[in-house]
Amino acid sequence: MMPSAHLSCGWLRKLLVVLVKFCLASAGPPRPLNETGCAARTPASYVLVFTGHWSPQAFPKQYPLFRPPAQWSKLIAVSHNRHFRLWEEGAPASPGVQSFAELGVTVELMRAAKEARKKRSVGAMHRTAGIPNGIGHSSTEVVVQPRSSLLSLMVKVIPSPDWFVGVDSLNLCEGSHWKQEVTVDLQPYDAGTDSGFTFSSPNFPTSPAENITQITSQMPNHPANSFYYPRLKELPPIASVRITRQRRFPDGQNAVSNHILPNSIIPQRFSATPLDCEVSLWSSWGLCLGPCSRGGVRHRTRYILLRPANAGVPCPELEEQAECVPHSCMKKRQ
The missing domain is CATH 2.20.100 (TSP-1 type 1 repeat)
Structure with a gap:
């Protein structure tokens, strides 16, 4: 009897150790989903506001006044995980990015995002209306899931050869918590598919195509460049995006609310840029x-x-x- 009782006690002790380890593991934070690094248990709802700061005071060189005047295309936003990139600095532009950056056409971009959604790499896609002025804003409600907590967006600069502003893979989740508010100042990017220097340059394809690069006050280093301001260390932000979490969820899916404000209502955050003769x-x-x-x-x-x-x-x-x-x-x- 004694050996049998001793074996039973040893087996129960091992079982108890296993149960304790299992309980401790269950009490810890959940494992991140889909490699986004997000351990949140529920989705989050955000209001995304895009604001254009493209004014003749901040960007006086060759400022487009007509045919067409300075304006912004519709905004394209995608929530996704690390297996998808809408666009990436230093990488070649995809056919969808080229089509959008040159012509403002979204068909190819949306097709690529829909294909990625079938593989669960993309969560949701959102669009806002364009802004008919260099200064103005548009907004939309965005619902982000833990498995696709990265947000990317693009807006074309109109007119331009192939220039756009955007955000690449911004993670709205931090550990097991959703960020409450994020503001990003935006600079212009060159898609690398058109060789024009000015806002109104004719279509002249870059062959071979170059990688996506940021446009700065001195790059491209050419006086004809519409963003060439050699006296400035850096360009003032031409646009910005503010993403604010809201407690309630929108009544309908992909609810869109667009607002165009007159120039006088949007405060000017930046001083005038001097332009030399x-x-x-x-x-x-x-x-x-x-x-x-x-x-x-x-x-x-x-x-x-x-x-x-x-x-x-x-x-x-x-x-x-x-x-x-x-x-x-x-x-x-x-």
Whole structure:
């Protein structure tokens, strides 16, 4: 009897240890889902507000006033996990990104997101209406699941060759908690598929296509670039996005609420950007006017390429004259 009782006690002790370990493991935080790093137990509802800050005060160089004027395309937002990328800096633009960045067409982007949703890489897709001015905002309600807590979005800069602003894989979840509010200032990006330098450049495909890169105040390093401001260390944000968690869930799925505000209602967060005058190279010297030996003069001219704005460096003299030298005078025939 004694050996049997001893074996029973040892077996019960091992079973008790296993049960204790199981209970401790169950009491801990849940494992992250779908590699997003999010351990939240319930979805979260957010209001996403996109605001354009593209004004002639902040971006005076070649500011588009007509055909078409400065404006923003519809916003495309996708919630997803780490197996999906809407776009990525330093990587080639997908056909969907190229189509959207060049033409504002969303068909290819939406098709790729729908295919990824079949593989459970994408949670939800959202769109807002475009903004017909450089300054304005649009908003939408976004429901984010723990398994797809990353948010990416794109908005095309109109007019432009292939420029856009956006957010890549912003994680709205931190551990087991949803973030309450996130604000991101946005800079312009070049999709790398069109070689235009200015807002109104004609379509000129880049061959071979380049990777997606951020446009800065000095890159591309060319005076014709519409965002070239060599006096600035960095460009002021051309747009921003604010994502705020709300306690209640929207009544319907993918509820969209778009608002366009006049310029006077949206506060200007940034000071005016100074724009220096730009002039052409001097022309060739003209013929001598008057006799060389008695005060004859010659002239050359240049013209304004870009007028100054916001207390920028004023334009220099556009005409210059100099005294004639013998080789610029016509000799009289004997």
